[in-house]
Amino acid sequence: MSDTAAPPGKGARERLQRWLPKLVLSPSCVLILFFVYGFIAWTSYISFSNSGMLPEYTWAGLRQWSRLWGSWTWGIALHNIWVFGLLYIVSCTLLGLLLAILLDQRIRAEGALRTVYLYPMALSFIVTGTAWQWFLNPGLGLEKTVQALGWESFSFNWLIDSNMAIYTVVIAAVWQATGFIMAMFLAGLRGIDGEMIKAAQIDGAPAWKIYLRIIIPQLRPVFLSAVVVLAHLAIKSFDLIVAMTGGGPGNATAVPATFMYSYAFSRNEMGIAAASAVFMLAVIAALIIPYLYSELREPRS
Amino acid sequence: MSFLHIDDVHKHFGETHVLKGIDIEIDKGDFLVLVGPSGCGKSTLLNMIAGLDTISEGELRLDGRRINELHPSRRDIAMVFQSYALYPSMSVAGNIGFGLEMRKVPKAERRAAIQRVAELLQIENLLSRKPGQLSGGQRQRVAMGRALVRDPQLFLFDEPLSNLDAKLRVDMRTEIKQLHQRLGTTIVYVTHDQIEAMTLATRIAVMRGGELQQLGTPQAVYDDPNNLFVAGFMGSPSMNLVPARIADRDGKLVALVEAGETTLALPIVRDREALEGWCNRQVMLGLRPEAITDPTSANRDGGEIFEADLEVELVEPTGADLYVVTRLGGISVNARMRPGSPPQPGEDTRFAFDVSRMVAFDPESEARIRTAVDADAPVQAASA
Amino acid sequence: MSAATPAARRFTPARMLLYAILLFFAVLYLLPLYVMLTTSFKTLAEIQQGNMLALPREWTAAPWREAWGSACIGLECSGVKGYFFNSIQIVVPAVLISGLLGAFNGYVLTKWRFRGHKIVFGLILFSCFIPFQIILLPMARVLGILHLANSTSGLVLVHIVYGIGFTTLFFRNFYASFPDELVRAAQLDGAGFFRIFFRILLPASVPIIVVTVIWQFTNVWNDFLFGVSFASGDSAPITVALNNLVNSSTGVKAYNVNMAAAMVAAVPTLIVYILAGKYFLRGLMSGSVKG
Numbered sequence: 001m002s003d004t005a006a007p008p009g010k011g012a013r014e015r016l017q018r019w020l021p022k023l024v025l026s027p028s029c030v031l032i033l034f035f036v037y038g039f040i041a042w043t044s045y046i047s048f049s050n051s052g053m054l055p056e057y058t059w060a061g062l063r064q065w066s067r068l069w070g071s072w073t074w075g076i077a078l079h080n081i082w083v084f085g086l087l088y089i090v091s092c093t094l095l096g097l098l099l100a101i102l103l104d105q106r107i108r109a110e111g112a113l114r115t116v117y118l119y120p121m122a123l124s125f126i127v128t129g130t131a132w133q134w135f136l137n138p139g140l141g142l143e144k145t146v147q148a149l150g151w152e153s154f155s156f157n158w159l160i161d162s163n164m165a166i167y168t169v170v171i172a173a174v175w176q177a178t179g180f181i182m183a184m185f186l187a188g189l190r191g192i193d194g195e196m197i198k199a200a201q202i203d204g205a206p207a208w209k210i211y212l213r214i215i216i217p218q219l220r221p222v223f224l225s226a227v228v229v230l231a232h233l234a235i236k237s238f239d240l241i242v243a244m245t246g247g248g249p250g251n252a253t254a255v256p257a258t259f260m261y262s263y264a265f266s267r268n269e270m271g272i273a274a275a276s277a278v279f280m281l282a283v284i285a286a287l288i289i290p291y292l293y294s295e296l297r298e299p300r301s
Numbered sequence: 302m303s304f305l306h307i308d309d310v311h312k313h314f315g316e317t318h319v320l321k322g323i324d325i326e327i328d329k330g331d332f333l334v335l336v337g338p339s340g341c342g343k344s345t346l347l348n349m350i351a352g353l354d355t356i357s358e359g360e361l362r363l364d365g366r367r368i369n370e371l372h373p374s375r376r377d378i379a380m381v382f383q384s385y386a387l388y389p390s391m392s393v394a395g396n397i398g399f400g401l402e403m404r405k406v407p408k409a410e411r412r413a414a415i416q417r418v419a420e421l422l423q424i425e426n427l428l429s430r431k432p433g434q435l436s437g438g439q440r441q442r443v444a445m446g447r448a449l450v451r452d453p454q455l456f457l458f459d460e461p462l463s464n465l466d467a468k469l470r471v472d473m474r475t476e477i478k479q480l481h482q483r484l485g486t487t488i489v490y491v492t493h494d495q496i497e498a499m500t501l502a503t504r505i506a507v508m509r510g511g512e513l514q515q516l517g518t519p520q521a522v523y524d525d526p527n528n529l530f531v532a533g534f535m536g537s538p539s540m541n542l543v544p545a546r547i548a549d550r551d552g553k554l555v556a557l558v559e560a561g562e563t564t565l566a567l568p569i570v571r572d573r574e575a576l577e578g579w580c581n582r583q584v585m586l587g588l589r590p591e592a593i594t595d596p597t598s599a600n601r602d603g604g605e606i607f608e609a610d611l612e613v614e615l616v617e618p619t620g621a622d623l624y625v626v627t628r629l630g631g632i633s634v635n636a637r638m639r640p641g642s643p644p645q646p647g648e649d650t651r652f653a654f655d656v657s658r659m660v661a662f663d664p665e666s667e668a669r670i671r672t673a674v675d676a677d678a679p680v681q682a683a684s685a
Numbered sequence: 686m687s688a689a690t691p692a693a694r695r696f697t698p699a700r701m702l703l704y705a706i707l708l709f710f711a712v713l714y715l716l717p718l719y720v721m722l723t724t725s726f727k728t729l730a731e732i733q734q735g736n737m738l739a740l741p742r743e744w745t746a747a748p749w750r751e752a753w754g755s756a757c758i759g760l761e762c763s764g765v766k767g768y769f770f771n772s773i774q775i776v777v778p779a780v781l782i783s784g785l786l787g788a789f790n791g792y793v794l795t796k797w798r799f800r801g802h803k804i805v806f807g808l809i810l811f812s813c814f815i816p817f818q819i820i821l822l823p824m825a826r827v828l829g830i831l832h833l834a835n836s837t838s839g840l841v842l843v844h845i846v847y848g849i850g851f852t853t854l855f856f857r858n859f860y861a862s863f864p865d866e867l868v869r870a871a872q873l874d875g876a877g878f879f880r881i882f883f884r885i886l887l888p889a890s891v892p893i894i895v896v897t898v899i900w901q902f903t904n905v906w907n908d909f910l911f912g913v914s915f916a917s918g919d920s921a922p923i924t925v926a927l928n929n930l931v932n933s934s935t936g937v938k939a940y941n942v943n944m945a946a947a948m949v950a951a952v953p954t955l956i957v958y959i960l961a962g963k964y965f966l967r968g969l970m971s972g973s974v975k976g
Contacts, residue, residue, distance in 0.1 A: 014372055017877050017878055020877075020878040020879070021793045021797035021799070021878060022799065024789045024792075024793055024878075025789070025790055025793045025794070025805070027786065028786050028789075028790050028809065028849050028853070029805065029809075031845075031846050031849065032808060032809050032812055032846070032849060032850075033808075035820065035824070035827075035847075036812040036820070036846075036847075038823075039819065039820040039823040039824065040819055042822075042823045043819050043820070043822055043823060046822065055822075055826070099707075099710060102703060102706060102707055103707065105700075107703075107704075107707065113707055113711055115959075115962055116711045116714050116715060117710065117711070117714055118962070118966065119714070119718075119955065119959075120714065120717075121965075121969065122903060122954045122955055122957070122958035122965060123907070123951050123955070124908075124924050124927075124950060124954070125907070125909065126909050126924040126927050126928050126947075126950065127907075127924075127927070127947045127950050127951045128717075129928075130721075130927060130931050130944070130947040131718070131720070131721045131944075131947060132717060133931070134721070134724065134940055134943065134944065135716075135717050135720055135737075137940075140732060140733070141737055142737065144736075144737065145737040145738055148736050149736075175713075175717070179714070180969055183966055183969070184970065187970065232814060235816060236816050236817070238909070238910055239909040239910065239924070242913075242928060242932075243909075243928055243931070243932070246932055256818075257816070257818055260818040260821070261818070261821070261910075261914070264818075264821055264822055265914065270822060273818075273821075273822060274822060276818070277816065277818040277819045277821070277822070280816040280818055280819065281818075281819045284814060284815065284816055289811070292807065292814075296803065296806070296810075348869075351869070351873060352873075353869045353873075373869075373872045373873045374872060374873060374874065374875035374876075378873065379873065380869070380873050382864075382869070383866065384866050384867075386864055386867045386869065388867065388870075388871070388885045388889075389863075389885075389889040390888030390889040391884075391885075391888075399874050399876070399884075400873070400874035400875060403874050403875035403876050403880070404875055447870075447874075459866075
């Protein structure tokens with residue numbers, strides 16, 4: 001398909017018609033150029049400056065970057081995002097796939113179940129965090145409830161345990177996003193050619209083998225989408241951690257997003273904050289750009 | 302003066318040369334069909350006539366007026382699109398009347414015009430429906446109604462039947478033809494279907510690779526093709542193209558065709574002067590399936606018949622006809638015979654060749670070998 | 686496509702197990718909501734001693750009243766209601782304006798393509814995926830310069846700018862499925878750029894408008910990062926107020942009030958989800974995969 005040619009024509013009105021499309025697109029382009037790409041450039045520059053509380057435009061080379069990499073908290077944040085991201089992506093993908101396959105067995109009330117699995121996605125992370133903070137509250141929440149049910153020695157205090165707190169965030173995050181991943185897999189399953197499965201059944205393959213050998217391999221694009229979406233959500237995760245643990249106990253659940261926020265707005269260390277933000281952008285860009293490129297490269301003759 | 306004149310029109314898309322100088326003239330009331338395989342440039346040409354694509358070089362004249370720079374809506378042209386392009390949120394009446402509304406035609410007048418067209422196309426009962434509630438054939442009618450209501454100087458059709466099923470396509474084809482005959486409108490119609498082209502057109506323009514291959518009446522294009530491409534493209538089953546050698550046999554010019562053990566010497570009737578220069582050279586012979594038949598079906602009044610016994614390779618009955626396949630010059634050749642007592646594969650049967658319909662092509666350039674003035678068939682008819 | 690044979694529809698032990706697993710997960714997913722709801726109707730005394738999973742022995746709406754009208758957030762003790770209305774004030778213009786811009790962009794990028802339209806779309810689309818940390822610092826300064834810091838108008842601007850990417854994506858993918866011939870036909874009929882948009886494309890866009898509105902509404906309503914970064918005090922949205930209420934109150938934690946406030950923050954998006962879950966899901970999907 002060729003570019004839609006502007007119809008030929010003379011006169012002011014027709015010239016205006018020819019320019020209108022670009023004119024209408026331009027406000028958005030200006031906004032995006034300034035507020036996205038301009039800001040990215042500004043933040044990147046600041047990460048090479050001496051900026052503290054106020055921006056300072058003298059070049060300081062890699063000073064902020066070396067301070068960032070020397071920071072103990074940043075090390076924890078990187079470690080946490082790695083642990084959190086990995087567990088989050090793997091759990092959501094596996095659980096989502098499992099639920100999708102189970103739901104794809106001509107289930108009664110499939111619609112109702114789907115609605116139940118998906119609703120957490122409509123909630124704010126702050127609401128989710130508040131709810132799970134209460135649910136896992138060591139004093140009054142799950143621990144006490146289970147003890148009241150007769151298991152006196154039951155103990156569940158991960159929320160206040162520096163070594164375990166990050167896992168509570170994983171649990172809440174998985175609870176929130178699994179339904180969405182399930183929906184993606186379900187859509188993928190529904191898109192598979194039924195005749196191929198009939199052929200496999202005629203060949204005598206048992207159901208589990210059909211899934212393992214024929215169906216799941218065909219869901220590869222869905223896996224890719226799921227991983228990209230989840231990774232992107234994980235790196236951006238900020239709200240949930242603030243609401244559940246506030247990054248604590250201590251710095252135990254700090255992630256790059258909370259690190260950046262606290263250096264930017266509480267510690268007035270603009271330079272380091274900018275460097276950490278640029279790092280986050282770089283990771284996401286490395287992930288998203290190839291994905292977007294492959295998704296948008298539609299065959300157009 | 303011709304009504305629509307496409308004068309040496311070119312189109313470039315960046316580096317690619319899509320149309321390489323097209324010259325077509327038609328008269329008022331003509332039904333011009335642009336036909337060719339996909340990518341031949343026929344749709345681009347149509348869009349250029351409509352004003353939806355710009356013209357890189359050349360001139361487009363409608364009724365003597367240059368329209369290259371005219372905005373599509375001011376060309377007094379209506380178009381029926383392949384996807385019908387019905388406005389999804391408007392009713393059928395709204396769709397038909399939209400063009401009039403944009404031209405600020407008063408409401409009462411508009412309503413009358415819509416009613417008139419709806420009656421003509423027998424879609425009065427659909428006027429309040431939305432396009433989504435219509436069948437393919439109904440959508441097709443609405444799309445035509447939208448074009449007809451404007452009563453334009455020129456109608457453009459872009460593969461309008463390609464989205465219909467086979468039966469409906471034939472019905473709509475008939476209707477379009479009837480409409481053209483009743484209203485006497487001038488139409489430019491794009492299709493890749495050569496049967497549509499044959500049945501509808503008063504003028505056919507066969508295109509390939511951005512070049513016009515032949516322009517003429519359907520019969521001229523069919524009987525008297527300009528080159529191998531046109532010969533092969535028009536007609537179904539397509540023309541048999543058999544390698545042969547021109548020779549002089551006792552003063553008579555013949556085409557020698559290898560047929561298994563023997564060699565047939567088909568007498569040359571058409572383009573004799575031109576073919577004399579081809580003595581002892583290879584040519585490509587073109588014979589329509591209906592020009593090879595059984596001795597009883599052969600048309601002995603008009604033409605010269607040559608008969609031979611050949612081995613039957615395959616028999617394909619279609620009900621109305623019987624296609625018998627034999628082998629000539631190493632190529633499977635289709636012959637159309639009377640149904641009834643079909644010969645058996647492997648047996649010999651008698652074939653009758655109507656050599657007065659036989660044409661020859663230069664196998665190198667693929668061009669037709671023809672005598673400048675051919676008394677047997679009308680020459681490429683640019684204007685009648 | 687299901688690999689289940691028709692025979693599998695009968696209730697075999699395997700099918701029972703299947704339903705059991707599915708129901709187990711359903712309960713697991715509903716549990717936090719259930720606990721949130723029941724806690725919000727319990728008295729603090731009952732919470733202190735009692736079982737989290739039990740229904741309230743004595744139903745009370747007091748926590749809801751307190752959360753709405755009198756709970757202390759920071760120094761102010763007038764509940765979350767003001768912040769709730771802040772959120773509405775932010776959501777409505779942000780959704781409308783970003784939606785309209787997205788619709789225009791989608792229209793131009795599919796039906797009035799120009800050289801480089803793909804690059805423009807790619808640049809706009811990428812803005813959906815940037816970690817917003819990258820723009821926090823300069824945005825805070827720009828809002829200060831524009832005198833929009835700590836105001837709901839400032840947040841409206843922020844949400845419009847960073848909403849354009851998604852709204853453009855939705856409308857572009859939707860309009861891409863419309864044949865270009867539609868625009869060509871309308872041009873032949875004599876309609877211009879705006880007329881084609883408002884008379885032909887927009888009336889046919891109801892489904893994608895619903896998807897876009899729901900998506901933007903949910904995103905803007907649930908936003909926390911922009912709210913906490915650019916609006917403090919009186920102009921904060923509900924999510925920021927909720928977090929402040931839950932995580933910075935001193936003394937005895939009023940869990941029932943916290944849960945009631947969380948429910949107040951959750952109810953609008955939950956209602957939208959229950960009423961239009963299909964469109965919500967469609968938005969999620971096209972936000973992740975090409976439509």
